[in-house]
Amino acid sequence: MAMELRMADFSSKLVVLCSLIAFIIFVILPTFYLISYVFLRWDEVWYEVFANPIIGDENWKQIIKVLLFSFRLSLSTVAFDLIFGIPLAYVLARKKFPGKSLLEDLVTLPLVIPTSGFGFATLITWTTIAGLGGLLRLRSGLMSLNTMAPFINIPFVLFIVHIALTFPYVVRTLETKIQSIDVTYEIASRTLGACSLTTFRNILFPLSLPGIFSGAVLAFARSLGETGATLIVSGVSATASIAIVRWASEFKLSTAAFMGSLLVLIAWVIILPAEIYVSRGRRGSGIPFSLPTNLVRKMLRLERFLSRNFSLIKDVVPLVIVVITVIIPIAVVLNSVILYWSADPYTGKVEGGVMYQLFGPSNYFGHLLRSTLTSIIVALISTYISTCIAIPISFIIERRWYGRIIRTMLKVPLIIPTSSLGLSVLLLWGSSGLNLVSSGIWMIILTHIVFSVPVIVESIIAAYEGSGIQMYEESARTLGATAYNAIETVSLPLIKGGIFTGFILSFTRSLGETGATFIVMGRDVTIPVLVVNMVEALAIPAALFTSTYLIILSLVMLSIIRIFTRG
Amino acid sequence: MSMVKLVNVTKRFGKIVALRGINLSIGDGEYVCVLGPTGAGKTTLLRIIAGLLEPDEGEIYIGGKKVNGVPPERRSAVYMFQNFALFPHMNVWENVSFGPVIKEWDSEKIRNVTSEVLEMVRLGERRDAYPNELSGGMQQRVALARGIAAGARILLLDEPFGALDARLRVNLRTQLRSLIKDQGLTTIHVTHDQEEALMVADRVVILREGRIEQIGSPQEIYNNPQSIFAMSFVGGANFFDGVVYKSDSSGSTIEIRGGLSIRVLDTTKKIGERVVIAIRREDVSLGKSRRRGFNNLLGEVVDAMFVGGSIEYVVKLENDVSVSSRILLEGGDSRIFRRGEIVIVSFHPSECRVFQYPERGLLKEIEAI
Numbered sequence: 001m002a003m004e005l006r007m008a009d010f011s012s013k014l015v016v017l018c019s020l021i022a023f024i025i026f027v028i029l030p031t032f033y034l035i036s037y038v039f040l041r042w043d044e045v046w047y048e049v050f051a052n053p054i055i056g057d058e059n060w061k062q063i064i065k066v067l068l069f070s071f072r073l074s075l076s077t078v079a080f081d082l083i084f085g086i087p088l089a090y091v092l093a094r095k096k097f098p099g100k101s102l103l104e105d106l107v108t109l110p111l112v113i114p115t116s117g118f119g120f121a122t123l124i125t126w127t128t129i130a131g132l133g134g135l136l137r138l139r140s141g142l143m144s145l146n147t148m149a150p151f152i153n154i155p156f157v158l159f160i161v162h163i164a165l166t167f168p169y170v171v172r173t174l175e176t177k178i179q180s181i182d183v184t185y186e187i188a189s190r191t192l193g194a195c196s197l198t199t200f201r202n203i204l205f206p207l208s209l210p211g212i213f214s215g216a217v218l219a220f221a222r223s224l225g226e227t228g229a230t231l232i233v234s235g236v237s238a239t240a241s242i243a244i245v246r247w248a249s250e251f252k253l254s255t256a257a258f259m260g261s262l263l264v265l266i267a268w269v270i271i272l273p274a275e276i277y278v279s280r281g282r283r284g285s286g287i288p289f290s291l292p293t294n295l296v297r298k299m300l301r302l303e304r305f306l307s308r309n310f311s312l313i314k315d316v317v318p319l320v321i322v323v324i325t326v327i328i329p330i331a332v333v334l335n336s337v338i339l340y341w342s343a344d345p346y347t348g349k350v351e352g353g354v355m356y357q358l359f360g361p362s363n364y365f366g367h368l369l370r371s372t373l374t375s376i377i378v379a380l381i382s383t384y385i386s387t388c389i390a391i392p393i394s395f396i397i398e399r400r401w402y403g404r405i406i407r408t409m410l411k412v413p414l415i416i417p418t419s420s421l422g423l424s425v426l427l428l429w430g431s432s433g434l435n436l437v438s439s440g441i442w443m444i445i446l447t448h449i450v451f452s453v454p455v456i457v458e459s460i461i462a463a464y465e466g467s468g469i470q471m472y473e474e475s476a477r478t479l480g481a482t483a484y485n486a487i488e489t490v491s492l493p494l495i496k497g498g499i500f501t502g503f504i505l506s507f508t509r510s511l512g513e514t515g516a517t518f519i520v521m522g523r524d525v526t527i528p529v530l531v532v533n534m535v536e537a538l539a540i541p542a543a544l545f546t547s548t549y550l551i552i553l554s555l556v557m558l559s560i561i562r563i564f565t566r567g
Numbered sequence: 568m569s570m571v572k573l574v575n576v577t578k579r580f581g582k583i584v585a586l587r588g589i590n591l592s593i594g595d596g597e598y599v600c601v602l603g604p605t606g607a608g609k610t611t612l613l614r615i616i617a618g619l620l621e622p623d624e625g626e627i628y629i630g631g632k633k634v635n636g637v638p639p640e641r642r643s644a645v646y647m648f649q650n651f652a653l654f655p656h657m658n659v660w661e662n663v664s665f666g667p668v669i670k671e672w673d674s675e676k677i678r679n680v681t682s683e684v685l686e687m688v689r690l691g692e693r694r695d696a697y698p699n700e701l702s703g704g705m706q707q708r709v710a711l712a713r714g715i716a717a718g719a720r721i722l723l724l725d726e727p728f729g730a731l732d733a734r735l736r737v738n739l740r741t742q743l744r745s746l747i748k749d750q751g752l753t754t755i756h757v758t759h760d761q762e763e764a765l766m767v768a769d770r771v772v773i774l775r776e777g778r779i780e781q782i783g784s785p786q787e788i789y790n791n792p793q794s795i796f797a798m799s800f801v802g803g804a805n806f807f808d809g810v811v812y813k814s815d816s817s818g819s820t821i822e823i824r825g826g827l828s829i830r831v832l833d834t835t836k837k838i839g840e841r842v843v844i845a846i847r848r849e850d851v852s853l854g855k856s857r858r859r860g861f862n863n864l865l866g867e868v869v870d871a872m873f874v875g876g877s878i879e880y881v882v883k884l885e886n887d888v889s890v891s892s893r894i895l896l897e898g899g900d901s902r903i904f905r906r907g908e909i910v911i912v913s914f915h916p917s918e919c920r921v922f923q924y925p926e927r928g929l930l931k932e933i934e935a936i
Contacts, residue, residue, distance in 0.1 A: 008638075471652050474617075477619070477640050478617050478646040480643075480718065482638070482640050485669050494656060
């Protein structure tokens with residue numbers, strides 16, 4: 001018996017060891033390689049970035065300029081998200097009304113739609129006659145790509161796209177947080193005489209501060225790292241993550257790597273404090289300062305006034321934002337595909353129609369079929385491998401003392417810009433690093449694994465923590481199940497929903513990823529990249545068709561997710 | 568022969584010592600209640616017997632064999648959680664047949680055992696129901712059936728009635744006990760409810776801060792508590808803090824606060840020693856006249872509470888110390904006292920237990936509850 005026990009102990013240790021090794025090789029190493037690359041090849045970086053004999057430190061100036069622009073964009077986006085996302089999250093968490101789940105789906109939609117398709121839809125809507133311009137009977141688009149939004153000095157279309165793509169992070173994170181707060185606190189506050197705004201400020205806001213914070217961090221990271229849509233709508237301005245893509249394609253690898261590691265470091269500086277803050281927040285958070293009494297009195301009066309007279313605004317404005325940023329672009333794209341089906345509706349040229357571009361001499365339909373195949377193979381293989389790594393890793397996170405460390409490390413691939421990630425994978429596995437894989441489908445798979453594992457792990461852990469698995473497993477053990485039996489018959493079936501949800505989420509994410517894929521794809525093109533290529537080749541009708549195709553694909557995905565998360 | 572035996576078992580969690588040198592031996596088929604306040608180490612004790620935790624020191628024997636290091640699945644000790652931990656994704660039949668299936672018995676045998684056990688707990692008709700469709704009492708029976716089908720010899724019950732409402736609890740106690748006793752299972756039942764422990768147990772173990780305070784039959788525990796803690800935790804009592812000032816062969820006299828003196832039969836304490844006198848509430852009577860051979864103290868009724876078949880009075884003595892008295896309401900002759908009435912509080916010297924004054928103070932011993 002002792003022998004047998006030692007074997008069981010040994011094999012469980014072996015499983016843990018193998019999972020950890022796979023985890024480090026496939027997830028952690030690519031995440032951190034970029035930084036070590038900069039250190040290892042500091043001479044090259046120095047030469048290219050700071051001391052180029054011809055252009056001097058021009059590249060460094062570029063980096064600074066691009067970083068500053070990115071920060072301005074991301075911070076304004078997050079500020080906007082918070083102002084309008086908090087009331088929306090509150091409504092979704094606390095109110096019941098017809099069409100609520102539809103609204104939730106609409107808010108979540110930009111998370112699922114491949115961003116290049118979504119970016120294209122927004123572009124068409126705002127800057128062409130097929131969009132809002134036509135609707136308002138103008139001769140051209142409503143604005144150009146370079147029209148600036150007032151005060152923040154950021155191109156308007158870029159700002160809109162970033163809001164749409166980051167809004168779900170703030171709203172959904174906060175919604176979950178508010179749902180977890182006992183509604184009786186609010187009721188108590190209201191019965192004690194506070195109006196709804198005062199209740200929010202004194203009760204809900206302090207209690208949901210960790211949720212607000214983590215939603216804001218996610219939105220910020222998302223905006224900082226967004227590539228797919230940004231590539232399409234950025235016009236002449238460059239954000240940090242698309243600068244990496246451009247430099248990498250111009251073989252300015254050292255500059256790109258330096259910038260990439262700066263972004264990784266910035267991401268770290270943001271999440272570490274956030275992690276610490278949020279974990280402390282569980283023990284209760286409060287606002288650590290108090291306000292002077294006369295100010296409080298004024299605020300109370302103002303809050304009472306606003307609660308009484310303007311409560312409709314806080315419900316309606318977020319709704320309008322969702323309509324403008326999400327529904328209209330999608331509607332415009334669908335409408336345009338029909339308009340452009342056989343020929344350009346404005347010039348009447350057949351060459352400007354969807355059919356001609358797909359099946360004509362440029363044969364975009366063939367490209368589309370091939371890239372669909374590539375995308376699906378990549379998504380299936382990378383998601384499958386990621387699930388195999390994610391399941392044991394989730395158990396390790398829950399059961400071992402070092403689980404927290406792993407979980408924190410797993411946040412990194414989620415928040416560093418994917419173009420940095422792609423660059424890191426290229427440098428690690430490609431010809432300038434280990435030289436094991438060359439650009440192409442296998443490298444895309446390796447890249448997608450890096451961000452798929454955290455997505456699946458988060459989803460499994462959510463299922464795990466809600467289900468009291470520890471107790472069920474212990475119960476199974478005392479009933480005669482071995483540790484392995486207990487996991488197989490009790491734990492896995494209990495977290496099955498979490499595994500499926502994670503699988504679909506990661507599949508969707510892989511299907512829509514643009515930034516990293518651009519850098520590592522070689523000649524194997526995925527669908528979102530194809531959209532960018534089409535836009536750059538000015539094959540607008542073909543891009544319209546492909547975007548529609550992507551949007552429909554992601555709607556199917558979304559409905560699958562809903563079925564699983566409900567069941 | 569003892570079925571479960573613990574020798575010198577100690578368990579620490581960091582700086583906290585959950586169990587300190589526990590020695591306990593439980594006979595085959597015995598029903599033992601482990602009684603103690605929250606944080607006494609009750610659940611830790613159960614988990615160590617189940618094999619879900621390993622002790623830091625000491626040995627555990629099950630059926631005479633040492634089981635330190637043996638995983639839970641080889642101990643035949645089934646742990647029943649407070650909310651029963653029925654697997655939510657399996658129906659009643661699958662839950663009950665879990666043990667036999669895991670042990671890879673042949674399908675004929677699995678079917679026979681499962682249906683037999685289900686009949687026994689009278690749930691044969693609900694075999695297709697899922698746990699969330701069953702009442703609390705039914706869930707408990709399924710959990711019991713599941714344990715029996717898995718071949719349990721020892722049943723470990725962790726607050727088995729904690730998740731049920733108060734009225735149901737009382738009915739289920741006796742039901743569960745008789746089901747278990749019919750099967751001849753050795754049972755260790757953990758609870759913080761003294762009434763429950765006294766009602767179902769063959770033997771009660773009082774656990775406090777990781778130590779065994781007292782072991783005995785329910786009657787022994789109630790009638791002959793060995794410590795201030797045991798007496799106040801099980802049944803409760805009046806406690807007076809005092810000093811022995813006279814002692815002879817027939818008893819001693821103890822002076823309590825305010826110069827009042829109380830006569831007790833105990834002769835083991837020396838003159839000048841600080842002691843605690845304890846008297847059960849039902850041993851204190853109230854009246855209008857002094858009773859011969861009793862301790863008689865003057866006081867004023869400050870509160871009277873009706874508790875079912877009896878009344879509990881709180882009387883404030885001349886020295887400002889309060890005494891509780893529980894008086895059974897018997898037909899006719901029982902007299903009811905009103906608030907503010909002056910009464911004579913009487914109790915017999917033989918009902919007074921005398922304990923050494925505790926090192927940490929009297930309040931600490933009573934307030935730990």
